[in-house]
Amino acid sequence: MIQVRGLTKHYPDLRRGRLVALADVSFDAAPGQVYGLLGPNGAGKTTALRILSTVLRPTAGTVTINGFDVVAQPSEVRRRIGFMSANTAVYDRMTAWEMVEHFGRLHGIAKAELAERMEALFARLKMNDFRDLLGAKMSTGMKQKVSVARAIVHDPPVLIFDEASAGLDVLVARALLRSVAELRDQGKCILFSTHIMREAEKLCDRIAILHRGRILAEGPLEALRDQHHERDLEELFFQLISQHDEAYAASNDLSLHSGRRQ
C-alpha cells in the first residue's frame, strides 16, 4: 500500500533559481493494483519514484509504504519494495545468477531459501540460458529480465517500475508487461511510470497524469475517459497537457506584464 500526501520536491537551479520538480502531489495505490504514473519527459515521474524508493528526500510532504515513512524509516521501506528503473542498471562484471543472489542476500534471505527461490524465478522468467553470462555481455532484454528478477527476488509487497520498458524492443516489452500483470495478480501493489499510452491502457487500474510536477487528472481509466469525454487515452493526455501549458504560458505572460507595469 502506497500513500503519498502533498509530496513536493525543489532543486536549486542556476537558470530558474529553483526548479519545482514536484508540487503537492498526492495519491494512493492499493495491493493488487497497477497504479500508472503517466507523464511526458521531465514531468517529475522519476523524482517521485526516487523519493518513494528512499534514494531522494522530499522537500515537503509525506510518503508511507506499507505503513513505513520513507524519511523516518528508509531501511524498512527498502526491505518492502522492489525498485526498477532505467537508471538501475546491471553490474557489468557479475553474472545474472550472482547479481540476483547478491541482492537477495542483501535482503537477508537465507542461502538455501534464496537458492530455491532463484531456481523458480529463473525458470519463470526464462533466464536459465544466460544465468552464467556476465552483465557486460547481455542483451538489453536479458538485462531487463535480470533487473526484474533482482527487484522481486525478496518477494516485496510493493513494486516500483520507473520507465521500465524504455528502450526495449516489442518482444521484451511485452514480456515485461506480462510479468507486471502476473505480479499484480499475485496481490502486489505496483507503481508503474511510463509515457507510453498503450502500456498504461493495457496494464493500469488507476492512472495519474503528471505534468510540470503536478497531477492534472487522477482516477480509474474509465472514470477519466467519462470525465473528459474522450475515449482515446493519448488524445485525453494531449488535451490535458495542452490546456495546462496554455494556462501556464498565460500566467507567465500575465506576471511578466504586471511586473513591467510595476
Place this chain on the structure above:
Amino acid sequence: MNWSNVRLILAREIRDQLRDRRTMFMIFIVPILTYPFLGMIGLQMSQFVQQKTTRVLVFGAGNLPKEPPLVENNHFAERLFRQPGKTRLLELHLAADAPKPRGDLEAEARDAIDAGTYDAALTIPPDFGSRIDAYRQAVRQGNKPPQVPKPEIIYTTAVEKSQLACDRLRIVLEHWGDEVAKSFLAAAGVPEWSMQAVDLQTFDLARETGYRGAAMWSKVLPVLLVLWALVGAFYPAVDLCAGEKERGTLETLLSSPAARSEIVLGKLVTIMLFSGVTAVLNLLSVAATGPLMFSQLPGFGPPPALSPLWLGLALVPASALFSALCLAMAAFARSTKEGQYYLMPLMAVTIPLAILPAAAGLELNLGTSLIPVAGLVLLLRAALEGNYWQALQFVVPVLAITLAGCLLAIRWAVEQFNSESVLFRESERLDLRLWLHHLVEDRGPTPTAAEAVFCGVVILVVHFFLSLKSLPKADFPGFAVQVAVTQLAVVLTPALLMTIMLTSSLRQTLLLRWPRWSVLPAAALLAVVLHPAVNVLQVAVMKLYPLSEEVQQALTGLDAVFMQPPWWQVVLIVAAAPAVCEELAFRGFIFSGLRKTGSPWRAIFVSAAFFGLTHGIFQQSMIAFLVGLLLGWLAFQTRSILPGMAFHLVHNSMGVLTARVPRSFAAERPILGYLFHPSDQGGMAFAWPVVLAGSLATVLIVIWLARHSEAKPGDGGRGVPLTEGLPADV
C-alpha cells in the same frame, strides 16, 4: 550497522575489481614490470651519458709546463684518468697559440659552445708554465713562491653535456695538480710518501648488523609505501564510486536495504585491500630489483630484515587514510574521467608531505609526528633504521593524527553518499554570464559556503603576496601603516565588498546585533583569564616547533617597536584594528557562509583555519587557530560579532601591554613577583597556580556562556542565518 551487508558488499566489490582488467593491470602487472623496466632504462641511459665523448677547446696549450705533462698527442695524459683507455672521452682541440685578451677568449668559447661545436673550453694563462717553474724554483730554495695564474674552465650549466665536460676536466686537472704538487715536494727534497702520513679509513658499524645501507632504504621505502598506497587506493575508488554512477548501478545499490554507511564501509575496506596489495607488490618488486641494480654502490646492502614487519604495520593506517580520502573524492566525481582529474590535487598534497622529511632534513619529534603523512614517514624511517626507542615514543601521536584524518575522511565520504546533490549531480554547461548574474541577482541574506571559502582564499593569497613585498619595519609609524593596510585592504575590504555584492543582508551576514548585555564583559573577561594559559601554550608550541633564527630576530625587533609609542597607539593598531577587521571577515562573512554546510562545528573549524593561516608564521598560526575556534564558538553561541570583537581586543592588548611592564615591576612587589615575572621570550610568564586558576575561570565562563546561549535549536540546520528572526539592533 548490519555487518552481514558490509561483508556482502565487500565480497562483491572485491570480486568485481578482480574481474576488472584495468585494476588488475595497475595492481599486479605495473609493480612487477615497472622497477625492472625503470632499472633497465636507467642503466642504458647512464651508460649512454658516461660514454658520450665531450669536446673541449683548449686556449694556450703552449703555455703549459713541460713537466709533468698534461697533454700528450693531442689528448690529456692517460694516467690522469681514473680508468685506463678513457682519454677519448675528452676530445681536445688545441687553439692557435696567439695570445688574446681574456674577454676575446670568453667570447670565442661562448660562440663555440652556443654553436655546439665544443662542450667546454679550457684557458691556460700566458705565462702559466714559466710561473709554475718559478714556483718550483722558489720551493727548492725555500723562498716565498710567486703567484700562479689560474687555468679556467668555461662551460654552461644550461647544457648537460657542457656540465659533463666540465666535471671531467675538473677531475683530470685536479689529478694533474696533485702531480705538480708532488713535483714541488720532490724539488724541496721531501719524499712523496710523506704525503701519506695521515690517511683515513672508515668502519661501518652496520656492516655486521644487517642494517648496512639502512639509511638509503629508510628514505626510499616509506615514500614508496605512501605513494603506492595512494595510487593503489585511487583507481579502485574511482571505479567503485564514479564508475558505479557512470554505469548506473549506484541507484540499484542505493535502493537495496544496505544503509549508506554499510555501503561506504564495504567499499572502503575493498579500497584499503587493493591499496595495501598495490603497495606490498611495489615494495616487493623494489626489494627484488634494487639489490641487483645498486649492488655496486658503496655502503649499499639489502633492506633490513625487519623491514617487512614495519612496512606492514605502517601500511594499515596509510592505506586506511588514503582509501577514505580517495573514496570521498571519487564519490564526488560524476564519471571515471572526472574522478581521474582528482588524482593530481591529491598527489600535489601528498607528495610534498611524503618527501618533506627527507628534503627538509626533519627529525622525528612531537612536532613533526603531528604532521599528517610526514609523521608516518618519519616514524617508519626511525623503525627501519633500527631506532626503536625513538619510534616507540611517537607511535601514539602519529597513529592518533592518522586515525583522526582517516575518521574525518570517512565522515566526509558518508556525507557524500548522503548528499543528493552529489549523487545525482548532472553536468551543466558553464555559462559565466548566467552564473555571475545568478550570484548577484539571486543572492540570499547570507553568503554560500563556496563564497565564504573564496573570500578566505582571496584574503590568504593577497596576504601572502603582500608579506613577500613588505619588509619588517623597525619603527612604530612604519609598522602601524603596514598593519593598517593589511587589516583594512587585505582582510576587511574583500569581506565587505563580497557582503555588499553577494548578500542581501549586511546585518545577518556580519552578525551585527547587540547580544545580551552581560555577554560583552564576559567575553572580555574570558580573554583576561585565558591569557596565562595562552602564554603557556605559546611556550609549548615554540618548544615543539622552534622558531628559525631569522624569525626570532624579526620578532625581537618587533618587541622593541612596541615600546616606542604611547600605550593607546599600540592598542589601537595591534588590538583594535584586528579585532574589528578580522572579526568582520572571519566570524562575519566567512563564518556565515560556512554555516550553510550544515554543521556549526565545521563552520567554526574552517573559519578558525583561515584565521590561523593569515597569521603567517606557522607557530603563530597554530595559536591563532586555537583562539579562532573559541572566537567562532562565541559568534555561534551569542549570534553576534561583538563578543568576539571584545575578546579579540582584550586578548591582543594583553599580549602587547604585558611586554611593556617594566622588569622591575614584579620584582619590587614580592607577592606579584610570585604570581608572574617577565619572560625571556617577552611578555609575562605566569606561575602555575595563576595558569590553573585562569583555566578554571575560563571553563566557568565558557559554561556560563553556553548556559546563556542565544543559539536556537534550528541553528544546527542548513543555512538558517544566525540573526534570522531577531530585531535589527545594530
